[in-house]
Amino acid sequence: MAVFGFLESLSATFGWLYFIAWSLSFYGQPSLNFGRRSTSGTTVDFPLINTLGFSAYFVSNVAFFYSPLIRAQYAHRNKGLTPTVQFNDITFAAHGLLLSVVTSSQYFFPRAWGFAPSAGSRPSRFILGISAGCVTGVAVILLAVAGAPDRDSTHDTPASAWLWLDVVYAVSYVKLVVTVIKYSPQVLVNYRNRSTKGWSISQILLDFVGGVLSLAQLAIDSYLQGDWSGVTGNPVKFALGNVSMFYDLIFMTQHYVLYRGADARGGETEALLRGPRDDEERRID
Template identity: 75%
Template sequence: MVAADLLPVLSGIFGWTYFICWSLSFYPQSMLNFGRRSTSGTTVDFPLLNCLGFSAYMVSNFVFFYSPLIRAQYAARHKGLTPTVQFNDITFAAHGLLLSIVTTSQYFFPRVWGFTPSVVGSRPSRFILGTILGCILGVVVVVCVVLGSPVRDTTGDALGAWVWLDAVYAVSYVKLIVTLLKYTPQVILNYRNKSTAGWSIVQILLDFSGGILSISQQGIDSYMQGDWSGITGNPVKFFLGNVSMIYDSIFMAQHYVLYRGAEGKSDEVAALLGRRVDEEERID
């Protein structure tokens, strides 16, 4: 009985702690860029995709949390259970979107920030632009299909027909697709440079910690409900943590093992302390 009483408290602690870890993870890269007065060593693909991903994540979480119709349609498909989305998911998504916009602006408007323009990585790749367009078109198609469904606003036919819940799922899957792809350009760039100089390892460590706590919170919530459809019904939140941790592990391996000691590693410490780092100050 005591353990059962502690589970809601533990879920809340995990939820807000992962919110803090993931929210803080957006700051180190922009601070590092600012401290170096450059975005060299990184690519705009990552923050640009984050803008799309967190826009979709914020919208889907907001609707899951506040819309009576969507919550009712969700319950009809998942044995009367409610979505496991919590308020901290919404605040995290909104904060992530804001910081992603700030970081993206450092690539698109380097002179406004007082940066030295970077030749590599300052423009989005065609593949990433195609991904963004494809995600938007995909959501538009699903919305059109739902608009053509005569039972889109009902709950009784939610199991076997197109309803607004499907449109919300389509939006939420954009975040999943973004997460599957957004780290890849940076992994490749680090490989080509044989260095992680310019890429913040602090953001990766915070992201990894947040992923563990996010999955733990969702597991606790599903256990308390007595049904694991809390995970299967909100697969984006579950897979986000897993996919991110896989990429985080790759980045940690690059930073601490494969390219350990590469030039520029000291930049991040100096930048986070608020000291500008010039080229001649960089050490191995």
């Protein structure tokens, strides 16, 4: 009993620690933009796709944590167990959504922030396409479930039946898609420039720490339940930590090994000197 009590406390501690680590990583870009009174050298793509991702993550976490129907359907599919989503997951998602909206507003409404207009305030076709695809995918699943006869069932339902739980899963997968694609442009930019100039390594280190703690919490919760369906039943949380850590390792390798001689702090100065044409050339359309 003492061991289980310790693990429960450790899980809660890890949850809030990863919330703090991941949350702190959100402040770098908006603070830098505000300090420079400009968004030049960057684009709205990253905060915009993050807004979509955290909106989906917030909605799915709230459903898993608060909805009796969703929790009952989850339990039916996962041997009577409850979702491993915790309150700190909801808090983290809400905080990430808020900061993403704030950062996006700096690009869409520069004059309200006292910024000079920047070429990077127009989303790329790539990001708009991904966003449209995610929304369309969720809409298709929603329509399929709405027309299913057993959508409200919580027992004696075939595994292949469409339930409202599947809509929540579809929404949660939007966050996974966003996480998979949102870092790749910066990896490519670093590769082309043979440098990590302008890219904050501190946010990567915080993100990596958060990923480790998130996976540790998920593992502890599954162990306490005596069943690893806590992982398979919450694939997005499991995948988020792994995907983020994969990209973090790439960025750390670029910064500390491949391009170690480059001055990573020089990117912010160069961003101020680049003109609109340079920003347009860096867009991913």
